[in-house]
Amino acid sequence: MKTIDLRSDTITQPTDEMIDAIAAAHKAGRFGDDVIGEDEVVHELQDKTARILGKEKALLVTSGTQGNVISLLAQTCRGEEVVVENQSHTFLFEAGSMASLGGLFPKPVEGIRGYISPTTLEKAISVDDAHYAKTSMVVVENTHNYAGGTITRPEQVQALAQVAHEHGLKVHCDGARLFNAAVGLGIKAKKLVEHVDSVQICCSKGLSAPVGSMIAGTEDFIHEAHRVRKRLGGGMRQAGIIAAPMIIALEKMVDRLIEDHDNAKLLYKRLVEIEGLVLDEPDTNIIFIDLRNFDIDTQKLSAELEKRGVLVYGGYGTRTRFVLNRMVDSKDVQYVADSVVEILGGS
Ligand SMILES: Cc1ncc(COP(=O)(O)O)c(C=O)c1O
Structure with a gap:
């Protein structure tokens, strides 16, 4: 009997082209030590991701969870609070990483099909008073897993980001399935992250790469994220071996x-x-x-x-x-x- 596995899109096997890409990069001598910035394939992947997402720079990370926590830690200080949707992955399914690793206080709010409305965000932002933790960030999950793969449209992201930025908050997009949202709307992924400060995408979900996520944002953000990644043990050596299939994922598996x-x-x-x-x-x-x-x-x-x-x-x-x-x-x-x-x- 054939097994039909609908537990997750993370069960997707790498394609033959992905495996061939690893072998080709190896033969061409393109792998190097990425901790000291010497892996050509990783550089290619990072440049390509930044272009696709319309951001200055991108960085390879091991997983979606690591990409999210690095993005949060790189843009906040201990004791600050982060507004999250109450069914979001960052709040429910990342082992309390923002609190345990970053000393951050998650402030869950109710979304509509996973979307935090600007009004909801505005109400959740703490007043500037010594009794309260400073609200410094909001997380948008797109698509939203627990709400049922729901899409937050570019104009909704923009409206939320406008309120966030008016109050001095950073906006992070957990885009583990950002390309599903883009393809679902028939638009470029960069349209969905135009107004966010940082974004995380997974290549190991529907895009079928065996391992790996990317984060992207400004050059300053990526500079700090690089340090946080190292701190969390996320620096990898011949990381081109995972970057090569990720390039195929971005080039061939989105449509x-x-x-x-x-x-x-x-x-x-x-x-x-x-x-x-x-x-x-x-x-x-x-x-x-x-x-x-x-x-x-x-x-x-x-x-x-x-x-x-x-x-x-x-x-x-x-x-x-x-x-x-x-x-x-x-x-x-x-x-x-x-x-x-x-x-x-x-x-
Ligand atoms: C919305 C969302 N964000 C983040 C993640 C975390 O990704 P990873 O399993 O690569 O850590 C997942 C994983 O399923 C997810 O669905």
Whole structure:
């Protein structure tokens, strides 16, 4: 039985072209010690990323989590607070890194489909009084994972950034799936980060690279981020070995994300027919279904799907997540939909 893995887009395997790119760079003698700035492939990747994102400079980091915490630590001081959406990855799923590593105080606020409105932000900013922590940053997650791969549009980012900047706050974009947002809107990724001070993108999610994220911003920001990366043990030696597949990810894997979005829509069209099932139409490649009207719980649904060769994450209260990715085609999606119908129809 074939396994259809919808737990995450992080399960995507590298393409043959990515593996060939590593071998080609090795043969051409392009790898060097990146801690002392001597890896040509890393330089190429950093320059390319900065261009794609419309920022002065970019820096290779090991993961999305590391990229986010470096971005926060490089632009804040201990004891300051950071406004985060209350279901955001930086708040919920990064092991409290901003607090434990940066002495930062996360201030969670409620978003609308993951978006922090300018009014919500304005209310969350502490008054300048010695009793309060200074609010110094806000994080935008785009797309927003927990809200269901939702897109924050460029004009929404701009409106939020305007309020943030008026109050002296920095704006960081957790763009682990920024290219899903760009492809979903049919625009360039740089449009989505024009007004933010720093951005983190993941190449190891739907873009299928085996490892690696990038952060980007001004030259000054990257200069400081470089130091923080070193402090966190993120300096790597022949890092071109991970940069080579990341270059392929940025050059060749962005446009195909639309296939994952189309498959998500296909799955939605089938699942929305199930009476009592609560779900939103997907903006991109993530769908959550809510089992609140069913006797079956998410653990049981996951276990039943697993018996049929389908893997999903069921650990979100009454919600189960399906993440469409390159390893899954439209035939697989029909099979997944048939399986859910069969299980829920009998519950
Ligand atoms: C929105 C978002 N931000 C950040 C991350 C962290 O990325 P990584 O797993 O590479 O640390 C993830 C991972 O799933 C994510 O979904």
